[in-house]
Amino acid sequence: MKQPTIADVAKIAGVSKTTMSRFLNQDYDHMSQKTKEKITQVVKELNYHPNRHAQSLKSKVTREIGVQIADISNTYASELLKGIGNILRDNNYQMLITDSANSLELERQQLESLIRQQVDGIILQPVSRNASDYQFIKDANIPLVLVDRQVNQLLWPTVTSDNYKITKELGRLMVERKYQRVITITNPVHETSTRELRYQAIKEVSSANQLIDELVELTPNLDLKDYLRNSLATSKLKTVLFTTNSMVLSQVLATLMELKIKFPQDIGICSYDGWNWTQLIGNGITTIDQDPIKIGSTSAQIIIDALNDPDSYPDLKKHIITAHLITKDSL
Structure with a gap:
């Protein structure tokens, strides 16, 4: 026979799961004696035993x-x-x-x-x-x-x-817009799963559609200004920059402004996680809007x-x- 759950006990006792949880935690401050006795009776009748986690809960919640x-x-x-x-x-x-x-x-x-x-x-x-x-x-x-x-x-x-699926959708938009090279600029990818999934999506779309894929990880040894200046000067390919969050995006935008590189005329740019301020830059920046x-x-x-x-x-x-x-x- 299936062991009763806290929801089963609460239903039979005619109380909410919140009240039942308070009973198990011995939090009786706002519980009538009648309710307490009713729950006790049902617990005994059903031979209810909380699972290991419930048993280990401290006797007084801190809220x-x-x-x-x-x-x-x-x-x-x-x-x-x-x-x-x-x-x-x-x-x-x-x-x-x-x-x-x-x-x-x-x-x-x-x-x-x-x-x-x-x-x-x-x-x-x-x-x-x-x-x-x-x-x-x-x-x-x-x-x-x-x-x-x-x-x-x-x-x-x-x-x-949604880190992977929506970033793939952005990658497909790059393909539709005829970009030939995508440069992903990010903090070190291996540090978080979010960066890894976002870069993985871009890498897969690039591989499937013959886009040149470049990864640039921001480290103390990287001079982003020199990298962008040299990278864009030595390539004739239609290039788009993808940043993995808004903080990286702001750094990239400041660097492009310093180099007098315009978008989308000289280069495309897009980002995961842009917030409202990105819509105030030029005619707006293509971003993935998450819902924190x-x-x-x-x-x-x-x-x-x-x-x-x-x-x-x-x-x-x-x-x-x-x-x-x-x-x-x-x-």
């Missing part, structure tokens, strides 16, 4: 969710936090926000601090690609949701933008559902949020 951001200076982060905050606020939870500045060591310290503060759950934009670097959160039996970036094993619910607010709200709802119904966690899914291609005159 605080830790949110670990990889780089809070990025515009993406503020939109992500807005989406998370909207859902947590509606459910009477607060955020504890930390910024790892893309440092794995700092990230570990901050996550351990959140665990010591007994947060009820963690939403993480991971710095590392290795799932093993986050095993300690799993060992602490704290619900975890990954946002924006993936790790190499699907051990936790993960919410990301929805990514944030989706991740927060997963955490809330896990806390209300521990039997449902972890639901090991990749939740891919749709992104949209905004076509302008820069291509």
Whole structure:
């Protein structure tokens, strides 16, 4: 016979899953004695035993969710936090926000601090690609949701933008516009799954359509100005620049302006993740518009559902949020 779930017990007891979760957490502050006795009776009748995660929940919830951001200076982060905050606020939870500045060591310290503060759950934009670097959160039996970036094993619910499919669509637009060479400019690709998927899409479209594909990774040793000047001066091919996020795009635009290179007259340009300001440059820049607010709200709802119904966690899914291609005159 199938073991009853928290939802089954809540339904028979005539209470919500939130009330049932509070009962399991021994949070009786706003629970009548009658409700408490009714749930106790149903639990006994059904011989209900919470799963290992539910059993390990601490006796007193803090109603605080830790949110670990990889780089809070990025515009993406503020939109992500807005989406998370909207859902947590509606459910009477607060955020504890930390910024790892893309440092794995700092990230570990901050996550351990959140665990010591007994947060009820963690939403993480991971710095590392290795799932093993986050095993300690799993060992602490704290619900975890990954946002924006993936790790190499699907051990936790993960919410990301559509990085691969929509970038392929942009690649096909380059082909339609008769470009012969595409230069992808990005921070080091191997560091995050988002960059890797975006570049993979461009590389595959280039290979399938005989476009020359060049990868330029921004490192301290690279002089972007010299690279673009020399690269464009030595090639007669119709060329398009693709940047993997808006921060790289702003750097590239500043360099093109300094070199007096015009788009789309001298070169095409497009980007993943451009924000509203890109539509104010010339006649606008072709960008992929992702939805970090929805990514944030989706991740927060997963955490809330896990806390209300521990039997449902972890639901090991990749939740891919749709992104949209905004076509302008820069291509």
